[in-house]
Amino acid sequence: MSSSTPGSPTTRTLHLAVDLTDAGAHPAAWRTLGSQARQLFDADRLQDLVSTAQRGTVDLVLFDDAFSLQPGRRGGVQGRLDAALVAARLAPRSEGVGLVPTVTTTHTEPFHVSKALATIDHASHGRAGWQVAVSTGADDAAHVGRRQAPDVAAAWAEAAEAIDVVSRLWDSWEDDAEIRDVETGRFVDRDKLHYVDHDGVHFAVKGPSITPRPPQGHPVVVVRVDSDAALAVAAEHADVVRVRATTLEEARALREQVRSAAADHGRDPDDVIVLVDLYAVIGPDRASAQARLDLLEGLAGVSWDTDSYTHVGTDRDLAVTAEEWFLAGAADGFTVRPSSLQTDLVALVDGVVPLLRRAGIYRTEYTGTTLRDSLGLARPANRYAAAIA
Amino acid sequence: MTTTPAPRPDGRPRKQIHLGAHFPGVNNTTVWSDPRSRSHIDFSSFEHLARRAEAARFDFFFLAEGLRLREHKGLIHDLDVVGRPDTLPVLAALAAVTDRLGLAGTINTTFNEPYELARQFATLDLLSGGRAAWNLVTSSDAFTGANFRRGGFLDYSERYERAAEIVDVARQLWDSWSDDAVDADAETGEFLREGAVQRVDHDGKHFDVHGTFTTPRGPQGHPVLFQAGDSGEGREFAAATADVVFSLHGSFEDGQVFYRDVKDRLAAYGRTEDSLKILPATTVVLGDTAEDAAEEAALIRRQQVSGPTAIAYLEQVWGRDLTAYDPEGPLPDVEPDVDNASLTRGKVRHVKDPGPVVAAWREKAAAHGWSIRDLVIEVTGRNQFVGTAQQVADDIDRYVQEDASDGFILVPHLTPEGLDPFFDQVVPLLQERGSFRTEYTGTTLRDHLGLELPGVGGSQAADLEGARA
Numbered sequence: 001m002s003s004s005t006p007g008s009p010t011t012r013t014l015h016l017a018v019d020l021t022d023a024g025a026h027p028a029a030w031r032t033l034g035s036q037a038r039q040l041f042d043a044d045r046l047q048d049l050v051s052t053a054q055r056g057t058v059d060l061v062l063f064d065d066a067f068s069l070q071p072g073r074r075g076g077v078q079g080r081l082d083a084a085l086v087a088a089r090l091a092p093r094s095e096g097v098g099l100v101p102t103v104t105t106t107h108t109e110p111f112h113v114s115k116a117l118a119t120i121d122h123a124s125h126g127r128a129g130w131q132v133a134v135s136t137g138a139d140d141a142a143h144v145g146r147r148q149a150p151d152v153a154a155a156w157a158e159a160a161e162a163i164d165v166v167s168r169l170w171d172s173w174e175d176d177a178e179i180r181d182v183e184t185g186r187f188v189d190r191d192k193l194h195y196v197d198h199d200g201v202h203f204a205v206k207g208p209s210i211t212p213r214p215p216q217g218h219p220v221v222v223v224r225v226d227s228d229a230a231l232a233v234a235a236e237h238a239d240v241v242r243v244r245a246t247t248l249e250e251a252r253a254l255r256e257q258v259r260s261a262a263a264d265h266g267r268d269p270d271d272v273i274v275l276v277d278l279y280a281v282i283g284p285d286r287a288s289a290q291a292r293l294d295l296l297e298g299l300a301g302v303s304w305d306t307d308s309y310t311h312v313g314t315d316r317d318l319a320v321t322a323e324e325w326f327l328a329g330a331a332d333g334f335t336v337r338p339s340s341l342q343t344d345l346v347a348l349v350d351g352v353v354p355l356l357r358r359a360g361i362y363r364t365e366y367t368g369t370t371l372r373d374s375l376g377l378a379r380p381a382n383r384y385a386a387a388i389a
Numbered sequence: 390m391t392t393t394p395a396p397r398p399d400g401r402p403r404k405q406i407h408l409g410a411h412f413p414g415v416n417n418t419t420v421w422s423d424p425r426s427r428s429h430i431d432f433s434s435f436e437h438l439a440r441r442a443e444a445a446r447f448d449f450f451f452l453a454e455g456l457r458l459r460e461h462k463g464l465i466h467d468l469d470v471v472g473r474p475d476t477l478p479v480l481a482a483l484a485a486v487t488d489r490l491g492l493a494g495t496i497n498t499t500f501n502e503p504y505e506l507a508r509q510f511a512t513l514d515l516l517s518g519g520r521a522a523w524n525l526v527t528s529s530d531a532f533t534g535a536n537f538r539r540g541g542f543l544d545y546s547e548r549y550e551r552a553a554e555i556v557d558v559a560r561q562l563w564d565s566w567s568d569d570a571v572d573a574d575a576e577t578g579e580f581l582r583e584g585a586v587q588r589v590d591h592d593g594k595h596f597d598v599h600g601t602f603t604t605p606r607g608p609q610g611h612p613v614l615f616q617a618g619d620s621g622e623g624r625e626f627a628a629a630t631a632d633v634v635f636s637l638h639g640s641f642e643d644g645q646v647f648y649r650d651v652k653d654r655l656a657a658y659g660r661t662e663d664s665l666k667i668l669p670a671t672t673v674v675l676g677d678t679a680e681d682a683a684e685e686a687a688l689i690r691r692q693q694v695s696g697p698t699a700i701a702y703l704e705q706v707w708g709r710d711l712t713a714y715d716p717e718g719p720l721p722d723v724e725p726d727v728d729n730a731s732l733t734r735g736k737v738r739h740v741k742d743p744g745p746v747v748a749a750w751r752e753k754a755a756a757h758g759w760s761i762r763d764l765v766i767e768v769t770g771r772n773q774f775v776g777t778a779q780q781v782a783d784d785i786d787r788y789v790q791e792d793a794s795d796g797f798i799l800v801p802h803l804t805p806e807g808l809d810p811f812f813d814q815v816v817p818l819l820q821e822r823g824s825f826r827t828e829y830t831g832t833t834l835r836d837h838l839g840l841e842l843p844g845v846g847g848s849q850a851a852d853l854e855g856a857r858a
Contacts, residue, residue: 030573030580037573037580041605043484043516067504069603075578078586079571080603082512088478089516092432092485109500111456111536112475119475123432123482143504145597173472182422185697188472190465193458203538208465210455212430212472299578 014326014361015333015375016353017100017240017275018053018345020046021064025279025306025337027076028299032292034342041081043089049341050094056349057363059374060098060129060240062222062335063087067107067140075300084116091124098371100129100222105162106155107135107144111205113162114169121214126370129220129240130166132233134159156229158202163221163237165205168196170218171382172208194384217380220371225258235261239377240273242335244308251276251309251330273375276325277308278318278334282347286313296339306337315351322352323359395823397790406789406825407666407796407838409493410442410808414453415470418672420692420802427804429470432482434805439483442490445812446826448837449491449522450483451798452476456497457533459735461701462710466733468698477509484517491834493522493615493633498551500528500537503558504598511563514607519833521607522633524615527552532734549626551595556614556630558598560843561589566606609835610843619647628654631665632840635798638671638772644793666795666838672773673799675810679776686775689802690766699765705733706743716762720754778814785815786824 023030023037030037039045053061065083070076083101090099099120103113113130121128134155135141141149150158174192181187196207223234224242234241241258245251254276259269281296283289289312297303304310311318325331338344356362363374372379397403412435413419420426428434439450454476459466476494483492492513496506506523514521527548528534570585591598616631618624627634634651638644652662674689676682694702696716704711707721708729714721725743754764774781788794801807819825826837835842 028578031575031578035575037575038571040571040573041515043518047485067508067603069601076580078581079566079605081515082509082604085477085481085509085512085516088481089485091482092436107502108505109537112501115475116478119478120482122430122474123478125432139600142597142599144502145599178472180421185422185695186467187421187470188465188467190467193465193471204535205537206457206535208458210458210472211474 012326012332013363013376014322014356015273015275016056016058016362017060017062017242017333017335018056018058018348019062019064019335019337020049020053020341020345021062022070022077024340024342024344026281026293026296026300026304026339028296029340029342030077031299032296032340032342035340036342037077040077041079046086046090047093049345050090050097050099052345052349054094054097056353057366058097058349059333060100060220060371062100062131063102064131065102066104066133067135067143068137071137084120087128088116088120088123091120091127094124094127096127096366096369096374098127098129098220098374099124100131100220102131102133104133104135104140105159106150107140107147108162110162110165110203111169111209114166114209115211117166117219118170118209118211118214121216121219122211126215126372128214128216129222129371131222131224132159132163132238133224152227153229156227156233160233160237161200161202163233165196165198165200165203167218167221167237168198168383169205169207169209170213171384172196173211173213174382174385175213175217177212192385213382216370216372217382220375220377225254231258231261234258235267235272236265238272239375240275242275242277244277244306245330246307246309248325248328248330251325252328255330255332271377273332273377275333275335276331277306277337278322279304279306279308279310279337279339280318280344280348281310281312281339282315282318282344282351284314286317289313292343293339304339315347316355318348319352319355319359322356323361326361403823404789404795405839406785406819407668408445408447408825409449409451409491409668409796409798410438410447411451411453411670411798411800412438413470413800413802413804413807414473415455415459417469417693417698418800418802419470419804420689421470421804422692422695423803425803425806427806429804430472430474432479435479435483436486437805438801438808439487439490441809441812443487445816446829447490448796449493449520449834450480450487451493451524452479453495453524454497455735456500456528457536457735459733460532461733462704466701466735468695468701477513480521481513481516484513484520488518489520489829489832489837491520491522491613491837492517493524493613493834495524495526495615497533498525498527498555499530500534503555503596504562504602506555507559507562507602508604510559510612511602511604511607514609514612515605519608519835521609522613522615522834524617524635525552525556525631526617530735547595549622552626553630554593554595558589558591558593558596560611561591562598562602563606563611564843565589565602566604568606568610571605609833613834613838613840624651625654627651628660628665629658632835632838633666633668635668635670638669638794638797640772641788641791641793644669644788645791648792648794663839664841668796668798669794670798670800672771672802673781673808673811673815674773674775675778675781675814676775677777679780682775682777682780686773690770691762693802694762694766694769696762699762701733702765702769703761706746708732708743714761717760720751720761720764778810778818781811782815782818782822786819786822789824
């Protein structure tokens, strides 16, 4: 485990996540050369992207999802696949890299969510994560019908309950519940299966899960903090917290806020990895990166306001910034959002990553097999087993 | 490639057999106690069966689902395989390690919303290049509903009504994107073709769905729809909506009667006989000689029905705790507790009225000198194909050529290698006689099954009107 004592950043290593949603983070990315825009929903294209990310030994890749078409993006990519199934499809043909789909909690059943993520973890031998998201839009609610859209606070309160019950379901099988005792004819030791008996505000779930405990114990929980309500949930439940910041100081303050909120929940702040969103337009020199961004903006017809740190420049400058923020305690790492996957993902992996490795702050190979290994996070103890012991 | 298939005895062209490989779930068909039995969870087990089935040119892989662990006498039933991974993610992962094999999964509609299901199946169809199939089931089971917030349970009479509405909504959603909706014209900046994605507005008895679907239309238009069910209502629903019906494999004659009955219902919905495949589930036991096979089949039955399993089965019928009885001894001398109906939960009750059943069993057991275990082995035995590879190939081909089925879904008793002998020995014989493909001729499951691609807003919507009428 590389994670260590608080305040000794030199023993930590930088973590990288890459957002593989759509053709890239910029709404006009699909219109650029080689974007394969007609193949956005093809498995082979997704497979190639994951292979590239894997070449850069990134910790994890993320896939957005929602029950509605991408909002407010005139001229942008429209259409989504079910992100959990995308992650499952990618599991057998990838190695090392974590696969993190967004699965929303507002209009879904925790029992289904729990076994879907556990199954991706089984199929990938411990590389599944879960980016928790909520639906507050009237559009999403109308797709399901007969439910009102909740407000942000209510949606996150429901999400917190969902995370709690999902992780209880993950624990509802002890790791060694399957015994295959031919002598007595028992396949499982039923004393190692547990009813979760959740009777909450939003739902009641009896349990146990039908799917045995996943290899990681709990797949890695990722929460993107974009509201106080999300921060509260992240502080209590998330292994990885995504934040947006435009300056080093802002990022450092946010990271401190997350760590201290986690501590308030009795957690070790080092068990919470804070990744800052980093929008990247990477070019051989600053002028050509800017020219490419100008071209994208021209196509989109609006200027690109990411509300987070946006790098327009060379791989070298990006590596310097990343190292600086990391060493200053402003970030445990970054969620890189390549403006255009086709161009910027490759530049990240083949340009930025070697520089970070040379700086000694980033891995040269996957040292473990699971996503928790990559992140330096311990495998959670089973709450039910602990209760008995 | 293939030899020209010989026609059937009555001169009609030889039918092509359709075959599916079932990854067994949680019942006592699966023998976990055999040393060859491996994990029911590890992806490698699923991959083994799927890859072998594809190498044998099977039509599809089939996976069931469970939504609550079974209980017996208020405790989790621990004698059969317990636990399984989630159906759709397993199928999506299998899409990565196979190229042509259809990927069919059971998904219960009672605890899911049609919008979410339609997205998931459209996604699976896209990610597999057109190989998705949905075995649509409904539940009337409050026991399972205890795991779901909106689930609860459904009145039995409403099951097919709800299922029909689910299919109707799902098809509206799948049809709401035209095949060429994704234009992605970099020049003009038009990502979706103008007018190619239609809004869906559905207000029904069970669902209200309003808005724009998120997911492009898959290569099959609609995933292939499977349906199980032997009741009259189930048969009618299948005739109206399904592409594949599966049932339990009965006798040859029963199969022919079922086949004729279901196929005769199709015309009323404007459908041809070829548009619905009847594929019973069955097991196969092979041996070098007929005697070897029979011996092996008997051995498997004893593995499937252990002493504790025999007692547990009897307890379901008796409604009583019978653990004090010796499974190798005579039947219990106590009478059944007729009112104790909830002894076993989460699986099909085998007997509705225990009185006469128990009387008949006592008589049978006495006449043959059967123990409890012998009796359970006898009364729970299903029809299966037992014999040499040649005999089994002959039998299967006869069922298909003489219209007792269009093929079979094969259920192995061992995971994951139980069908390997069938792939190795029986498939080549079926291929030799021209009854089974030697190469895939298409890429999608619809291609394999000879099913037409549904047009957008096509005739199937009208079929559904018929189903509800």
